[in-house]
Amino acid sequence: MxxxxxxxxxxxxxxxxxxxxxxxxxxxGFDSFEGNDFSFRFPSGWTVSESATKNFEVVRLKNRKGTAMTISIGDAPIDRLTVEVARKLNKRFLSDAEVREVDSGYLQVGGHLCFMTRYKPQNATSPKTAAQIVTAIRKHRIFYIQGVENRFFKSYPLESLLESWNWK
The missing domain is CATH 1.20.5 (Single alpha-helices involved in coiled-coils or other helix-helix interfaces)
Incomplete structure (x- = not known):
């Protein structure tokens, strides 16, 4: 008893x-999302959907207004839209000489391996570079990370980018 x-x-x-x-x-005011090899926080009230294949994982966030953002993590091309976004971003921020093959520790914007920004982790925390990345996310709502263990996200976490993307 x-x-x-x-x-x-x-x-x-x-x-x-x-x-x-x-x-x-x-x-x-934040909820957490646990992916296969990664996790991040996002504002409460957003909806999250996830899909995964052998080579990459896609997480889609929608805010209360229904505006969507796509975060993709992995090694494979996603779709034509993402490739077009990558081309636009590369034209805006990069010269042709700065588009190169995938190398660990670099941040890739876009969904195709040949479109890669050369934001090195040591430069990625500078206010100018961070502002460019946030602007790109706001404009295109697509964010792609080549390599889950990218050092960039240890110094500038994904949740900080989401917080600075001021969705209401």
Missing amino acids: RLRFCFSLLLIFLLSGCAATLEASKES
């Missing part, structure tokens, strides 16, 4: 702790 009573008290204590943690995360 005592054992049952102690177990009941322990269970109540654990459940109240979980509820407090859940309440605290709601108060922060």
Whole structure:
């Protein structure tokens, strides 16, 4: 009888702790998304859908207005639209000499391996570069990361980009 009573008290204590943690995360205004090899936070109230193939994972976010953003992580081309976006971004931010083959530690904008920006991780945290990336995300709503363990995102997390993309 005592054992049952102690177990009941322990269970109540654990459940109240979980509820407090859940309440605290709601108060922060962000929810978390766990992918296969990555995770990020996004504002509460957005909807998230995920699809995955052998080579890449696609996460689509929609804000309350229904505006969509696509985040793709992996090694494969996504679709023609993404390739066109990559071309536009490369024309805007890069010269032809700066388009090169995939190299670890670089950030790729677009969905095709031959369209790659040369934002090196040590330069990627500069306000100018960060502003260009955020502008690109705002304009095209497509963001592609070549390599999940990209050092860029350790110094400038994806959630910071989402926070600075001021969706209401």
